[in-house]
Amino acid sequence: MLASAAEGCSPKEFLREVYKDMSIDYVKFHKMDLLCKIGVVLSDALIRELSLDQKEALEEMAVVLNNSTSSLHSDVKHQASVEEGQSSPAIFVYTLPNIVVGEICIKHKIYGENLFLVSDAPATELLSDYAASLFATGKAKQCMVGWVDALDDKWSASLAIIQEGSTENSINSLEGIFSEAQGVLNN
Amino acid sequence: MENLKQELKNFIVTHLNLEEMTAADIQDDDPLFGDGLGLDSIDALELIVMLEKEYNIKVRDPEKGKAIFQSVNSLAEFVQAQAE
Amino acid sequence: MDIHITNSGIVSAIGDNFLDTKEKLYSGQGGITQSNYSVADCENLYAGQVSKNNEELASELGLSSDRLWSRTSLLALKAGREAWSNQKGHILRTGLIHATTVGGMDISEQRYSGSISSEWSAAGQHSCNAAADSLAEDLDISDFVTTISTACSSAANAIMMGARMIRAGMLDRVLVGGTDSLSKFTVQGFNALMIYSYEHCKPFDENRKGLNLGEGSAFLVLESDASLKVTGNEPIGRLVGWSNTNDAFHATASSADGKASKKAIQEALAQAKLHCGDIDYINAHGTGTDNNDSSESHAMISVFGEQLPPFSSTKALTGHTLAAAGSIEAAISLIAMQEGKLIKAHNWTTPMKETALIPVTKEAPAQINTVLSNSFGFGGNNTCLIFSK
Numbered sequence: 001m002l003a004s005a006a007e008g009c010s011p012k013e014f015l016r017e018v019y020k021d022m023s024i025d026y027v028k029f030h031k032m033d034l035l036c037k038i039g040v041v042l043s044d045a046l047i048r049e050l051s052l053d054q055k056e057a058l059e060e061m062a063v064v065l066n067n068s069t070s071s072l073h074s075d076v077k078h079q080a081s082v083e084e085g086q087s088s089p090a091i092f093v094y095t096l097p098n099i100v101v102g103e104i105c106i107k108h109k110i111y112g113e114n115l116f117l118v119s120d121a122p123a124t125e126l127l128s129d130y131a132a133s134l135f136a137t138g139k140a141k142q143c144m145v146g147w148v149d150a151l152d153d154k155w156s157a158s159l160a161i162i163q164e165g166s167t168e169n170s171i172n173s174l175e176g177i178f179s180e181a182q183g184v185l186n187n
Numbered sequence: 188m189e190n191l192k193q194e195l196k197n198f199i200v201t202h203l204n205l206e207e208m209t210a211a212d213i214q215d216d217d218p219l220f221g222d223g224l225g226l227d228s229i230d231a232l233e234l235i236v237m238l239e240k241e242y243n244i245k246v247r248d249p250e251k252g253k254a255i256f257q258s259v260n261s262l263a264e265f266v267q268a269q270a271e
Numbered sequence: 272m273d274i275h276i277t278n279s280g281i282v283s284a285i286g287d288n289f290l291d292t293k294e295k296l297y298s299g300q301g302g303i304t305q306s307n308y309s310v311a312d313c314e315n316l317y318a319g320q321v322s323k324n325n326e327e328l329a330s331e332l333g334l335s336s337d338r339l340w341s342r343t344s345l346l347a348l349k350a351g352r353e354a355w356s357n358q359k360g361h362i363l364r365t366g367l368i369h370a371t372t373v374g375g376m377d378i379s380e381q382r383y384s385g386s387i388s389s390e391w392s393a394a395g396q397h398s399c400n401a402a403a404d405s406l407a408e409d410l411d412i413s414d415f416v417t418t419i420s421t422a423c424s425s426a427a428n429a430i431m432m433g434a435r436m437i438r439a440g441m442l443d444r445v446l447v448g449g450t451d452s453l454s455k456f457t458v459q460g461f462n463a464l465m466i467y468s469y470e471h472c473k474p475f476d477e478n479r480k481g482l483n484l485g486e487g488s489a490f491l492v493l494e495s496d497a498s499l500k501v502t503g504n505e506p507i508g509r510l511v512g513w514s515n516t517n518d519a520f521h522a523t524a525s526s527a528d529g530k531a532s533k534k535a536i537q538e539a540l541a542q543a544k545l546h547c548g549d550i551d552y553i554n555a556h557g558t559g560t561d562n563n564d565s566s567e568s569h570a571m572i573s574v575f576g577e578q579l580p581p582f583s584s585t586k587a588l589t590g591h592t593l594a595a596a597g598s599i600e601a602a603i604s605l606i607a608m609q610e611g612k613l614i615k616a617h618n619w620t621t622p623m624k625e626t627a628l629i630p631v632t633k634e635a636p637a638q639i640n641t642v643l644s645n646s647f648g649f650g651g652n653n654t655c656l657i658f659s660k
Contacts (some may be wrong), residue, residue: 016206027225030206063517070374070399070420073457079383082455085311086240087463089232090204093522093649094478095321095460096372097399100557102650106515113515114652118418125419134440163524189613208367228524247312 010155015041022064031090032103033074039065039100040107042159043144047108050161054142061161062140063101063132070097070118080110082125100148112140120148128162135164192263199259202237203230215259231256245271274434274511275494276658277504280353280652281602282346283589284319288353293606297596297634301617303471303483308453310462312360313469318453320486321346321591339622341375342452342486344405350488350638351406355446358410363498368433369403369498370425370449372594377454396568402450415442421554422517422593422648424450426489427597427656433465433493438574443498447560448598457484457593464523472559472591474584475568475630482558485590487507489598491605508605511641511659513542513579518651524562527648532653536643539655547578549641550657552613553602556645557584558591561645568626583631587617593598597646597654604658605640613637 015037025135027162029037047058074094081087093099098116106115113134117123131143146159196210199219203226213224220226230251238244244266246252254263276648279289284302286292295302307317328345329336332352340563347369362584396400400418407416407566415436419428426449433447433584451457461467461484468481494502518531525532540546556567564584571579585603592599616630641659 021292027205027207028227031204032232068398071275075376078460079380081455082380082459083384086236087459088236088480088528089465090229092292092460092463093229095456096420096422096649098648098650098652099522101421102517102519102652105519105651106521109519110521111534114419114421114517114650115419115432115515119397120400129439129441133435135436136439217506227521229464229522232463234461245312 007167011150011155026107030107033094034155035073035097035148036068036094036100036103036154038150039148042146042157043104043108046144046159046161051105054163059109060112060140062102062131062143063109063110064115064117064127064143064145065101066117066119066123066147067097068120069149069151071095071099071120073150073152077148092172104144131162188263188267191266192259195262198237199234202233211247213256213259217258219256219258223265238266241257242269272438273496274352274437275499275507275606276508276510277490277494277499277502277506278314278354278357278492279507279605280350280355280492281487281490281599282321283592283599284321284485285588286324287322289602291455292602293610296588296603296614297610298610303587303590304437306453308455308458310459310467316458317468317483319487319617320453320484320636321464321486321593333471337570339396340476341378342527343371343373343377343450343569344396344402346452346486346488347402347406347450348409349447350450351410351490352449354448354490354492355410358444358492359502359506363501364414364441366433366436366445366600367403367407367410367412367552368417368419368429368447369382369401370419370447370597371399371451372420372422372428373451373457374399374423375401376456377452380454380456383573388476410446412446412658417466422650423591423593423596424646424648424654425594425597426599426650427644427646427654428515428652429655430491430493430510430598430601431654434513434516437495444492444502446489446490446492449484449595450488451593451595452488453484453486453644465551466560468559471618472587473618473620474555474557474559474586475564475616475628476619477625479559479561479564481560482586482591485586485592487592487595488590489595489602491598491601508608509659510656512539512545514538514542515652515654516567518653518656520651523649524583525566527569529573530569531564532570532645532647533573535653535655536570536645539643539657541556543657545657547575548600550580550612550643551637551639552607552642553580553582554604554607555582555584556642556647557586562622565625567645567647568623568628572626572628581613581637583614583616585614586594587619597644597656599617600646601656601658604644607642608627608639608640608658611636611639613639
């Protein structure tokens, strides 16, 4: 299962429309920064597609995400507010890249392992190996992995949920996912 | 006082990015936190920032914020009292 | 398969290197002082600053003065080189896993406000992975290099990941750790969250008013049995347990009952095949905030009950070093085991009414064979590590 979103679309309005279309109904969504909104929308799309058994096991799912700009999108806004002499707590909250993982976990009550990696390009092999290692050591039976990157109006994101023992658990699949920077959101 | 309450409701909606809500949706005695508007601790801090920015009122203790931000009524009473 | 720790490098407010830290850790002085960071309501905030400025660090490292370096990179290079100083052998599969949240923000914020001249090399230092890239190049590590950024548990996660990769047979040895430097960005941010104490922080104290930030860097070198045969290094400790959970409660606060922290502690114990009674000392996360210390206390009580080992937070000595905390406190845990002395809860006087817990109040000699180190980060990212002799 995979979901990826188109790069270069105007973010706020696009995501607002997707939020409505998907009937996400989560008040906190509108307070999130761009990175988190993208992560929540894509992860929602994936989680909805899970089987009942998989949904019931959601709280043990691992989440390992990756990007190149960290939280720069919100960092710049926070820096601007520091310069103006009035820092906004609501902006500062989002000046860490792993908050997108946190927001996904909060929304879906996921208590499993979670990690965020920063690298110039998608760390495809590492994410695949990491998921495999979690499965092999019994730490998780499903693992959400992916790339979520956003800066100003440019963004690219691709997420997947890998199941233990699934044929999708392979480098080739993940490479295919990450190369789809110009994909469309799958419902 | 009514004008102040209306103004506060507008500020709540704009400062807290309450996109699915308008000022008209907020009743004077609705609990702002918990089950009411579902605001959380970060929203409380943003309201403290709002008080400073819009009314030049400094709330130094976030714990005091709980009583002040119970509802639009309590918030308006607080702002009014500071002005006197 | 054992995960051997064969060296450590550290620079923080309480020491210039590992030996210096060992001497100063028990001196009673601590490294938190009134800094030159100010916010609207308070000038000269308490913070744990590394005593050397950037020019001194760059000079000590023999770095070119032709380029600007971020303080994060400088601190990482210093501690990284120290940790790597007894390494040899190029046939080993070698990795570097670094962790940071500030990255080059310390220099970017100066460029943003125009206080230093805009320069290409400084822009290249901003990214979170810049320090790792610089360190990897400096130490000629190329098999595997990555950067983790998960708030206050970052370095602990780097250590955990390194151990995993050795156990999975992907690496023979790995340099793991984290770095964060002080910046106006983080100081203003934590003040906006109203959790920066305007007094010297007091973790686990009833009258605590928040955290003090700190800066620094620390690394461990983890080696497999096979790696030891090549390097000939003597282990100074072992990493025996690790775990990571998500609190799934709030982006910047821990749940009141510390459920996920409890889970993290229990999973680390299970992974290490240890029982509660096997832990000789807990180096707590203990930031000094109302929320963390309460949540963490409840988690510790619910795991250990009557068997709660001696515990303390060392953040009143170093400040909260954010991404570096996990590795700085790992190095401190190693020192506690080596010295056989519990670390006193600096600046603590009054137990929290809700728990009545009393941290270590005397640096008594103790048999410290096994230490639990907690690192609980924003975004609900909780990591526990267990070290032993």
